Amino acid sequence: MFSFLARRRPSTALINGTGIGVNPKETLLQAALRQGIDFPHSCRVGGCATCKCRLVSGQVRELTETGYILSDEELDQGYILACQSMPRGDVRIEVDMTRQQARRQVRGKVVAQDRLTHDITRLVIQLEESLPYKAGQYADLTLDSLPHQPRSFSFATPPQPDAKVSFFVRKVPGGRFTGLVNDKDLLGQGVTVEGPLGAFHLRPAQAPLLLIAGGSGLAPLLAILRDALANGVQRPATLLFGARQERDLYALEEIDAIAAQWRAPFRFVPVLSEAAADAPWQGARGLVTAQIPALLEAGAHAYLCGPPAMIDSAVALLREHGVARGHIHADRFTTQQDGLTATA
Numbered sequence: 001m002f003s004f005l006a007r008r009r010p011s012t013a014l015i016n017g018t019g020i021g022v023n024p025k026e027t028l029l030q031a032a033l034r035q036g037i038d039f040p041h042s043c044r045v046g047g048c049a050t051c052k053c054r055l056v057s058g059q060v061r062e063l064t065e066t067g068y069i070l071s072d073e074e075l076d077q078g079y080i081l082a083c084q085s086m087p088r089g090d091v092r093i094e095v096d097m098t099r100q101q102a103r104r105q106v107r108g109k110v111v112a113q114d115r116l117t118h119d120i121t122r123l124v125i126q127l128e129e130s131l132p133y134k135a136g137q138y139a140d141l142t143l144d145s146l147p148h149q150p151r152s153f154s155f156a157t158p159p160q161p162d163a164k165v166s167f168f169v170r171k172v173p174g175g176r177f178t179g180l181v182n183d184k185d186l187l188g189q190g191v192t193v194e195g196p197l198g199a200f201h202l203r204p205a206q207a208p209l210l211l212i213a214g215g216s217g218l219a220p221l222l223a224i225l226r227d228a229l230a231n232g233v234q235r236p237a238t239l240l241f242g243a244r245q246e247r248d249l250y251a252l253e254e255i256d257a258i259a260a261q262w263r264a265p266f267r268f269v270p271v272l273s274e275a276a277a278d279a280p281w282q283g284a285r286g287l288v289t290a291q292i293p294a295l296l297e298a299g300a301h302a303y304l305c306g307p308p309a310m311i312d313s314a315v316a317l318l319r320e321h322g323v324a325r326g327h328i329h330a331d332r333f334t335t336q337q338d339g340l341t342a343t344a
Contacts, residue, residue: 014092015039015053022087028053028060029082040095042140042152044083047308047332048198051082051095058091065312069199072326105194106131110186111164116250119171120216121182122156125191127163135159135227136202136220136303136331139195141167143180150194151177154220154305154331158227165193170216200305200331202228207327208236208297212288212314214306215243217333218251221305225258234263238295242288242310244274246281269295289313296321304330 010021013028015037022031029051032039042050046064055078063084070079082095112124125141133139135158140150153167171182180186202224211221218241225237243249249270259266271288275281284291289310302323304314311330318328 011087012090013087014090016094016097026086027063027083028085028087028091028093032082038097039082040097041083042138042197045332046081046084047330048138048200049081050197050199052079052199053082053093053095054078055080055085056092056094059088060085060091061088065315069330072324103194103197104131105192108163108165108191108193110189110191113181113186115182116168117248119182120250121169121171123153123167123169123181123186125165125167125193127165127193130159130163131165131193131195133159133196134201135223136200137196137198138200138220138331139165139167139193139197141177142192142194143177143186144190144192145180145186146177149177150192152197154198154200154217155223156219158223158230168216168219198331200303200329202233202303203301203329205301206235208238208300210238210240210292210296210300210302212240212292212302212304212306212310213242214288214310215248215333217305217307217310217331219305220331221303222251222254222258224303229258229261229263232263236265236297237262238267238269238297238300240288240291240295241268241270242306243270243272245272246275246279248272267295287313289317292317293321296323301327302329304328306333308332 010023013020013022013031015032020031020035029039029041040050042048049069052070060080066081106127106129108125108127111126114122116122133155138152138154140152142150153169156166156168169178169181172178200220213221255268259268269284269291271284271291272281273287275285302318304311311332315328
């Protein structure tokens with residue numbers, strides 16, 4: 001009994017030399033924010049690496065696999081994700097606080113709402129000033145009509161000279177923010193955009209690219225492809241896009257335009273997981289990850305965006321087929337009802 005009670009005692013975490021108490025079943029990030037430390041963070045679900053920090057001493061229990069978020073080098077150096085780490089006793093960590101300071105808020109207004117599918121809308125916002133970000137990153141959006149309720153969405157385009165930004169917003173059952181974007185006219189409404197957030201972006205290399213998207217996870221991959229095209233990237237690329245039915249496919253003309261201008265071989269493979277047996281669809285069927293073994297090129301680097309189950313399955317297959325952990329980059333999309341932390 002006494003050993004059980006000992007494990008239940010609060011532990012102490014030294015964050016850059018400042019001590020805080022961490023309650024049982026509390027993550028390092030939760031404890032830091034509760035005690036007023038402006039710890040770098042965003043998604044809180046282990047999908048963005050914004051809260052990465054170095055474990056200098058002590059041990060933690062990690063709630064999720066972090067191998068495809070953190071590089072091999074970072075793991076060797078003791079990096080962890082604060083949002084997914086519960087201390088096993090006292091710990092000491094170091095974190096770069098300047099990454100939080102790089103975030104800033106920019107005001108803007110909605111200038112376009114384009115229906116892409118029955119449940120996905122492209123939201124276009126004209127910012128009052130440019131917001132520097134890398135294609136693949138995301139931002140927190142707060143509508144004036146829903147103050148203090150930010151939601152996270154990936155930029156669907158690379159930075160534009162006119163300071164316009166676009167996001168793909170999928171309607172989540174019971175979601176107030178996503179319901180407004182998909183069902184109400186928001187033209188002219190004010191929006192606060194805070195970012196940039198996340199560490200998902202194209203790394204310099206010459207290796208072939210395998211990009212895998214599920215649902216609205218296509219947004220950051222389109223931004224990455226458009227940015228790479230504008231910068232003269234000449235890497236063979238394969239884009240796998242998983243959807244349920246044919247009506248859930250979108251941005252096909254944009255993808256065709258990218259493919260036509262790409263300076264190396266480009267393959268686009270849409271995959272439907274729930275197409276009826278008698279549907280006229282002639283393309284690939286089943287889980288999008290099932291296409292990986294046949295389409296994976298030697299030495300390819302993978303970029304994955306979609307729901308956690310898809311990401312986990314893709315990572316396992318890629319590792320099984322010899323792709324190094326450091327060459328797998330993932331952005332986990334979680335979609336939860338408003339009122340909870342949500343990443344789209």
